[in-house]
Amino acid sequence: MKHKLVPISNIRNFDNKTMELRSKQFYEDIKQRRTVRDFAEKSVSKSIINNCILSAGTAPSGANMQPWHFAISGRSDIRKTIRENAEKEEKEFYERKASREWLKALEPLGTNYSKPFLETAPYLICIFVKNYGLLTDGSRVKHYYATESVGIATGILITALHNAGLATLTHTPSPMKFLNKIFKRPDNERPFLLLVTGFADKGAKIPDIEKFPLEKISTTI
Numbered sequence: 001m002k003h004k005l006v007p008i009s010n011i012r013n014f015d016n017k018t019m020e021l022r023s024k025q026f027y028e029d030i031k032q033r034r035t036v037r038d039f040a041e042k043s044v045s046k047s048i049i050n051n052c053i054l055s056a057g058t059a060p061s062g063a064n065m066q067p068w069h070f071a072i073s074g075r076s077d078i079r080k081t082i083r084e085n086a087e088k089e090e091k092e093f094y095e096r097k098a099s100r101e102w103l104k105a106l107e108p109l110g111t112n113y114s115k116p117f118l119e120t121a122p123y124l125i126c127i128f129v130k131n132y133g134l135l136t137d138g139s140r141v142k143h144y145y146a147t148e149s150v151g152i153a154t155g156i157l158i159t160a161l162h163n164a165g166l167a168t169l170t171h172t173p174s175p176m177k178f179l180n181k182i183f184k185r186p187d188n189e190r191p192f193l194l195l196v197t198g199f200a201d202k203g204a205k206i207p208d209i210e211k212f213p214l215e216k217i218s219t220t221i
């Protein structure tokens with residue numbers, strides 16, 4: 001395919017003061033994002049979820065392959081099935097599979113195999129990585145940096161949901177293959193993670209944890 005270049009429609013040109021302010025304001029807002037594990041049984045308009053998915057779909061990706069699929073369900077029967085499957089895997093994880101070291105790392109979060117939020121939150125979004133693409137004749141299209149690309153898209157999705165006023169929980173029942181069957185996704189797709197989204201319950205509590213300071217997370221040379 002021949003490439004076609006078009007002019008950038010919107011070159012940003014903020015002055016320095018505006019940029020200082022915007023970068024600070026964004027930080028002040030995004031630092032309020034926290035993983036929530038107690039959700040209210042309050043509905044969310046599907047159009048809000050769709051706008052956030054569209055935002056995620058703007059993510060950069062290796063060779064613009066856009067190797068993601070966002071499978072969404074707000075159906076109570078599907079959420080119930082996902083909860084049953086996830087709790088089965090998680091029980092196995094907490095009671096048998098997890099190393100002592102892993103369980104110790106999870107201790108401050110107070111998590112266990114019980115996942116009621118999978119039924120109380122109004123929407124579950126399962127993000128799938130397309131390991132390779134499939135053409136209509138069944139031949140495969142190679143995807144480059146698929147995992148990195150989907151990680152970036154998921155970050156944008158979490159940020160977009162937070163920006164819209166929604167809470168999220170990044171959930172990774174292990175293994176997650178059962179999600180292909182529930183969401184009817186093909187074999188070239190692998191569940192990346194399950195994003196639980198909705199409103200935090202009134203009495204929701206979160207672990208008292210801190211984020212590393214700038215000096216610890218960055219160096220400048």
Ligand SMILES: Cc1cc2nc3c(=O)[nH]c(=O)nc-3n(C[C@H](O)[C@H](O)[C@H](O)COP(=O)(O)O)c2cc1C
Nearest residue numbers: 033034035036037109111170171172173193206209
């Ligand atoms: C890849 C990934 C997997 C995670 N899996 C789970 C999970 O299965 N269950 C859970 O309760 N939290 C899970 N979390 C949430 C983390 O525990 C949480 O992000 C971390 O403790 C920091 O808290 P914060 O998100 O409130 O800043 C996961 C987060 C990430 C990024």
